[in-house]
Amino acid sequence: MRGSAAEQLAQAGLIAFTAGFFVFLMAPILIVVLVSFSSLGYIAFPIPSYTLKWFRRVWEYAPFLNGLWVSIKLAVSSTVLAAMLGVPAALALGRARSGWANVLATFLLAPLSMPMIVLGFALLFYLSALGFGLSFTALLIAHTVIGIPYLLRTVIGVYRSLPPDFEEAAAILGAGRWRTMLYVTLPLIRPGVFAGGLFAFLVSFDNLPISYFFGTPSTSTLPVVMLSYIQDQFDPSIAAVSTVQMLLALVVLLVVDRIYGLRQLGAPS
Amino acid sequence: MTPPQGNAERVERHLPPAHDAQSAKAISSRPGLGVRHSVGIPTLWVAPAALFLIGFFLLPLIQNGVRSFFPHGIDGGFDLANYAKLFTDPYYLGVLGQTLLLSLMVAAISAVIGYPIAWFMVRQAGRWQSLVIFMLIAPLLTSIIMRTFGWRVLLARFGIVNIVLHSIGLVTSPIDFLRWPGVAVTALIHVLVPFMVLAIAASLQSIDRRLEESARLLGAGPLATFIRITLPLTLDGVATGFILVFMLANGSFVTLLLLGGGWQTLPLLIFQQFSVTQDFSFASAMSMVLLIAAAACMFVQLRLIRRQGVRAT
Numbered sequence: 001m002r003g004s005a006a007e008q009l010a011q012a013g014l015i016a017f018t019a020g021f022f023v024f025l026m027a028p029i030l031i032v033v034l035v036s037f038s039s040l041g042y043i044a045f046p047i048p049s050y051t052l053k054w055f056r057r058v059w060e061y062a063p064f065l066n067g068l069w070v071s072i073k074l075a076v077s078s079t080v081l082a083a084m085l086g087v088p089a090a091l092a093l094g095r096a097r098s099g100w101a102n103v104l105a106t107f108l109l110a111p112l113s114m115p116m117i118v119l120g121f122a123l124l125f126y127l128s129a130l131g132f133g134l135s136f137t138a139l140l141i142a143h144t145v146i147g148i149p150y151l152l153r154t155v156i157g158v159y160r161s162l163p164p165d166f167e168e169a170a171a172i173l174g175a176g177r178w179r180t181m182l183y184v185t186l187p188l189i190r191p192g193v194f195a196g197g198l199f200a201f202l203v204s205f206d207n208l209p210i211s212y213f214f215g216t217p218s219t220s221t222l223p224v225v226m227l228s229y230i231q232d233q234f235d236p237s238i239a240a241v242s243t244v245q246m247l248l249a250l251v252v253l254l255v256v257d258r259i260y261g262l263r264q265l266g267a268p269s
Numbered sequence: 270m271t272p273p274q275g276n277a278e279r280v281e282r283h284l285p286p287a288h289d290a291q292s293a294k295a296i297s298s299r300p301g302l303g304v305r306h307s308v309g310i311p312t313l314w315v316a317p318a319a320l321f322l323i324g325f326f327l328l329p330l331i332q333n334g335v336r337s338f339f340p341h342g343i344d345g346g347f348d349l350a351n352y353a354k355l356f357t358d359p360y361y362l363g364v365l366g367q368t369l370l371l372s373l374m375v376a377a378i379s380a381v382i383g384y385p386i387a388w389f390m391v392r393q394a395g396r397w398q399s400l401v402i403f404m405l406i407a408p409l410l411t412s413i414i415m416r417t418f419g420w421r422v423l424l425a426r427f428g429i430v431n432i433v434l435h436s437i438g439l440v441t442s443p444i445d446f447l448r449w450p451g452v453a454v455t456a457l458i459h460v461l462v463p464f465m466v467l468a469i470a471a472s473l474q475s476i477d478r479r480l481e482e483s484a485r486l487l488g489a490g491p492l493a494t495f496i497r498i499t500l501p502l503t504l505d506g507v508a509t510g511f512i513l514v515f516m517l518a519n520g521s522f523v524t525l526l527l528l529g530g531g532w533q534t535l536p537l538l539i540f541q542q543f544s545v546t547q548d549f550s551f552a553s554a555m556s557m558v559l560l561i562a563a564a565a566c567m568f569v570q571l572r573l574i575r576r577q578g579v580r581a582t
Binding site: 007010011014015017018021022024025026027028029031032035043044045084085086088089091092093094095096101104106107108110111113114115116117118119121122123125126127129141142144145148152202205206208209213223226227230234238239242243245246249250253 | 310311312313314315317318319321322325326327328329330332333336382385386388389393401404405407408409410411412413414415416418419420421422423425427428429432456459462463491516519520522523526527536539540543549552553556559560563564566567570571
């Protein structure tokens with residue numbers, strides 16, 4: 001009954017469908033990596049030979065490099081700021097059960113659900129009225145707003161799954177609130193902080209709909225520079241810069257994985 | 270269904286402090302029961318984040334809402350003209366309709382594609398499961414521009430797809446895919462389908478396999494078991510994924526900007542009002558419509574999550 005012909009057929013069909021799905025998922029990404037090594041000055045196939053010249057062009061084209069630098073600075077600083085605000089909030093809300101704590105948690109997570117373009121548009125006018133205008137500070141504020149929910153969500157998740165025993169034991173053994181926090185709670189929630197920080201970093205690094213509104217030559221992030229480049233030109237240097245960006249994201253992921261195994265978090269959440 | 274709470278609390282108060290992690294966890298994870306805090310985190314710690322988001326998230330959106338009601342500047346007086354235009358002008362009604370249609374299509378197709386993938390991931394992948402999860406999440410590491418650029422490369426007039434179609438003799442002259450509205454739908458599905466798969470996989474993982482086994486033992490075939498047992502039990506997961514994808518598609522902007530294919534949606538229109546027409550008050554009104562749609566999705570999502578939470582305990 002278990003291995004009937006129909007069931008085997010269904011299983012084979014499912015495997016084929018899954019394989020096709022992953023080809024669909026990977027194709028547009030792999031093709032860009034391939035094109036970034038093309039020796040042609042335009043995009044065409046088959047690619048006659050491979051070269052690194054587009055990576056050199058990215059290196060020599062000042063807007064890309066400036067944008068990359070702005071993006072890295074912004075992603076790191078907004079993630080740190082979001083952690084400084086989000087982690088204490090997560091600890092305060094993690095075990096609270098009252099109705100208002102629920103409302104507050106919902107509010108703090110709300111930026112996740114708001115269309116980014118709406119947020120960017122609204123923040124541009126608001127921050128200009130406050131005098132921040134088109135500055136790195138304005139970008140930092142905007143990216144921190146979208147970073148907080150990621151940290152909050154993962155830290156709350158991890159903190160809730162921890163039994164309070166460890167902290168209680170520390171308190172019983174005479175540790176004060178700060179010592180307990182520093183030596184017990186923070187090490188225990190570290191996976192949540194790393195995972196949330198990773199998400200916040202990646203989301204900031206790739207953000208376009210918010211950063212777009214704050215773009216000036218000195219505050220344009222890499223995605224903003226890429227967008228304006230892609231609208232004028234269609235050459236492999238955009239593929240090269242995409243590949244560099246992907247590699248950077250991959251490096252961040254691997255570093256976080258090294259410091260704290262991501263596998264332990266369980267991927268589907 | 271819900272235990273009498275007063276009773277449960279009384280029981281807990283009489284219990285000696287739990288010494289093993291398991292029972293402490295069991296108690297603290299039950300909703301409605303007070304947790305004994307010997308090292309309570311001060312509630313005030315939530316204040317910096319809350320103030321930050323009130324200042325830089327709530328207030329900007331409120332200011333945006335106010336601006337939408339003053340089409341002639343703040344001295345020009347309160348006026349609903351923007352909303353009247355948005356909801357009566359056939360062009361703008363069409364934009365609203367297209368935004369809705371696009372998001373519904375993307376969410377529905379993602380659900381149909383995502384379900385078998387989630388099934389494979391949870392039930393069949395076995396030791397390949399972590400590879401499947403990795404391949405599902407890996408695209409999220411790449412920039413959205415890279416992915417839309419990839420589609421443009423694949424589907425260009427002299428791109429791979431046209432070359433393949435030509436070489437197997439299906440077409441004689443290259444097809445201009447990039448003018449097709451289906452390309453934007455495909456690209457959005459490509460970006461959003463991993464969220465759907467993860468949502469469905471989570472609910473598939475949580476169902477009690479014994480229910481399916483019982484159905485099989487009682488004589489139901491595999492298909493009947495799936496339709497009458499498995500699918501109904503995972504509908505909440507499908508709904509969660511559907512709303513998430515719908516919400517993200519509603520606000521999507523970059524993909525449509527670069528692969529439009531003729532779609533006119535609210536985010537694109539907001540962008541145009543901002544950068545070309547410069548009618549900021551009208552753009553604010555359109556933002557408010559998107560915002561309210563997002564808030565409605567969030568509300569439904571919360572209801573679903575709460576329902577799943579109840580079922581899980």
